[in-house]
Amino acid sequence: MTAPRVLLVEDESLVALAMEDMLADLGCEVVASFAALGPALAWFAGGASGLDGALLDVNLGGELVFPLAEALEAHGVPFVFATAYSALPEARFPEALVVRKPVDPGALGEAVSAFGRT
Amino acid sequence: MTLAAEPDEPDALFTLVETVEDLSAARTIDQVAAVIRSSARRISGADGVAFVLRDGDACWYLDEDAIGPLWKGRRFPLTACVSGWAMLNGQTAVIPDIYADDRVPHDAYRPTFVKSLVMTPVRRSDPIAAIGAYWSVERRPSEAEIRKLEVMARATAAALENARMYASLNETLERRKFLLRELDHRCKNTLASVQSIADQTLRAANSPDAFVEAFNGRLGALSRAHELLTREGWGRADLRQVLEAALAAFGGVDGERVQVSGPPVDLSPETSVAMHMAVHELVVNAARHGALGHPDGRVEVSWRVDMAAPDRRLEFVWRERGGPAPSRQAPAGFGTRLLERALGRELGGEGRLFRDAEGVRYVLNAPLSTRLALT
Numbered sequence: 160m161t162a163p164r165v166l167l168v169e170d171e172s173l174v175a176l177a178m179e180d181m182l183a184d185l186g187c188e189v190v191a192s193f194a195a196l197g198p199a200l201a202w203f204a205g206g207a208s209g210l211d212g213a214l215l216d217v218n219l220g221g222e223l224v225f226p227l228a229e230a231l232e233a234h235g236v237p238f239v240f241a242t243a244y245s246a247l248p249e250a251r252f253p254e255a256l257v258v259r260k261p262v263d264p265g266a267l268g269e270a271v272s273a274f275g276r277t
Numbered sequence: 278m279t280l281a282a283e284p285d286e287p288d289a290l291f292t293l294v295e296t297v298e299d300l301s302a303a304r305t306i307d308q309v310a311a312v313i314r315s316s317a318r319r320i321s322g323a324d325g326v327a328f329v330l331r332d333g334d335a336c337w338y339l340d341e342d343a344i345g346p347l348w349k350g351r352r353f354p355l356t357a358c359v360s361g362w363a364m365l366n367g368q369t370a371v372i373p374d375i376y377a378d379d380r381v382p383h384d385a386y387r388p389t390f391v392k393s394l395v396m397t398p399v400r401r402s403d404p405i406a407a408i409g410a411y412w413s414v415e416r417r418p419s420e421a422e423i424r425k426l427e428v429m430a431r432a433t434a435a436a437l438e439n440a441r442m443y444a445s446l447n448e449t450l451e452r453r454k455f456l457l458r459e460l461d462h463r464c465k466n467t468l469a470s471v472q473s474i475a476d477q478t479l480r481a482a483n484s485p486d487a488f489v490e491a492f493n494g495r496l497g498a499l500s501r502a503h504e505l506l507t508r509e510g511w512g513r514a515d516l517r518q519v520l521e522a523a524l525a526a527f528g529g530v531d532g533e534r535v536q537v538s539g540p541p542v543d544l545s546p547e548t549s550v551a552m553h554m555a556v557h558e559l560v561v562n563a564a565r566h567g568a569l570g571h572p573d574g575r576v577e578v579s580w581r582v583d584m585a586a587p588d589r590r591l592e593f594v595w596r597e598r599g600g601p602a603p604s605r606q607a608p609a610g611f612g613t614r615l616l617e618r619a620l621g622r623e624l625g626g627e628g629r630l631f632r633d634a635e636g637v638r639y640v641l642n643a644p645l646s647t648r649l650a651l652t
Binding site: 170171172173174175176177180192193194195198218220243244245259260261262 | 458461462463464465466468469470471472473474476477480499545546547550551554611614615618619620622623624625647648
């Protein structure tokens with residue numbers, strides 16, 4: 160089985176480094192990693208094919224990641240939210256998987272286990 | 278025991294007292310307006326009343342209760358209506374015949390029933406509203422009628438002040454709730470950062486002692502980065518301040534061993550933390566293996582913004598000289614990743630670390646953005 164190709168969006172550099180490591184440890188290949196919504200949206204709109212999943216921080220320096228989640232959903236790409244909030248700031252994506260920060264690698268592993276299986 | 282001569286007087290007085298009570302219980306401007314609407318006519322005996330708020334340079338006819346339509350919902354310039362006159366002059370206007378008084382904009386009154394009126398400002402000094410009483414006949418109102426309206430206006434002033442205080446109190450409570458949520462969010466994000474530092478430090482450490490030393494140093498740097506942000510109200514931080522804080526534990530920016538120069542650049546909270554942590558790695562490496570560990574060593578930190586370039590970019594350079602030459606070790610592992618990978622990723626630019634013959638050199642080149650801006 161080839162490694163699932165994963166997009167990471169996380170605005171805190173330190174946290175992003177750890178998430179990249181955790182994803183790699185879980186057998187994922189982080190094909191793109193962004194700190195802000197704009198570049199991530201542009202990258203995805205530019206024809207990011209073969210993406211198996213995405214790990215999305217919810218609040219990106221005051222901007223919500225939801226527009227990207229919508230784009231991913233429209234293309235059938237599964238995603239998992241990572242957030243330090245105890246509840247998502249908006250009641251959207253009620254079905255979405257959410258992992259809490261600080262992220263437990265076990266919980267993250269479970270959340271991303273569906274990536275690349277569809 | 279004597280009864281009042283005029284049977285309706287006690288009723289009107291009771292109504293006035295009850296209205297004052299109701300006004301003192303009002304918590305919003307709408308509630309104040311509702312009290313005025315439901316009782317001002319009974320108290321004044323007028324054919325119509327209007328409650329007018331001052332809205333900048335306009336009178337805003339917020340509410341009314343009258344035998345025929347007045348101007349509810351409309352706005353007029355302060356200088357072009359009687360309520361404006363009353364508010365600008367802080368005086369009650371008594372107008373027995375509106376068509377004989379040039380303070381009255383006659384065109385606005387022609388479609389209405391009004392022939393005479395009393396308009397009293399709410400809060401004599403610096404009026405914030407006005408209450409108007411209107412009659413369908415030409416008449417001179419009695420002193421008692423005018424005084425009752427003025428009493429109601431004073432109670433209304435206190436009620437509006439209360440409404441403002443309640444609004445501001447509620448806002449403060451909401452803000453407090455919001456801040457607590459943000460604090461929780463920030464705490465957990467900080468824990469996630471500490472988790473990351475622990476992970477990364479452990480991956481690179483070859484002994485428990487090395488882990489403890491590096492981990493504590495990084496924890497200290499993270500703490501100082503937060504301290505700086507808290508001092509700035511968790512707003513933006515200045516690049517120079519970040520450098521000074523990151524160098525503080527190693528002699529600081531003294532202008533001799535460490536020189537710093539560049540235009541004021543401000544950083545978003547996230548970028549300021551990342552920058553602080555990255556510079557910390559440079560500093561620790563320089564102290565241990567490079568220029569800051571050598572008596573003749575010098576560090577020159579400089580940055581500039583190329584204003585002529587189509588996308589304005591910052592070029593930030595850390596340059597060590599006079600240290601052990603050639604510098605065999607540059608920041609490894611976590612430091613390298615932060616400097617080369619994380620900052621470049623965060624700023625949409627490029628960070629590169631060089632091991633020059635004269636010492637370590639680090640160059641960060643990134644476009645200006647909301648994360649990285651000239652002040």
